[in-house]
Amino acid sequence: MTINVLADDWIQVARSEEVGPGEITESEIEGIELVVWRSQNGKPCIMEARCPHQWSHLGSEGTVVGEEIVCLSHFWQFTQDGKGWKENLAGRRDRKGDIKVYECQESGGAVWARLPG
Ligand code: FES
Structure with a gap:
């Protein structure tokens, strides 16, 4: 992928067409593995690629369910603000990492991320 700079500290991490509703694509910034994903309602999100539980890569082990990305390794789910949850069979949602x-x-x-720092 060609890296373009929008302005100052913004960097292109994916073309919009690469990540339709409910889709996930992989990218990176300065060696940091990222996933770029879009909720079913169309809102893009950029987050670190590695699940904080046991480090599965959300590009290969993740799927989008509604407005969240779910790690299929052990079903932790993440909202677009990065909060981690796990839902049990009874529907109770517990906070996770x-x-x-x-x-x-x-x-x-294109989808752009603000460079860290
Ligand atoms: S590695 Fe993601 S939920 Fe366990």
Whole structure:
């Protein structure tokens, strides 16, 4: 993928067409593995690729369910603000570890992340 800079500290992490509703694609910034995913309602999100539970890569082990990304290894799920949850069979949602989310915007047919630091 070609890396373009939008302005100052924004960097392109995916083309919009690469990540439709409910889809996940992989990217990276400065060696940090990322996933770029879009909720079923169309909102993009950029987060670290590795699940904080046991380090599964959400690009290969993740799936989008509604407005969350779910790690299929042990079914932790993450909202677009990075909060981690797990839902038991009775429907109770318990807090789990959080995952880092990068500031995100979509412009000019691409998804952009604000560079850390
Ligand atoms: S590695 Fe993701 S839920 Fe266990």
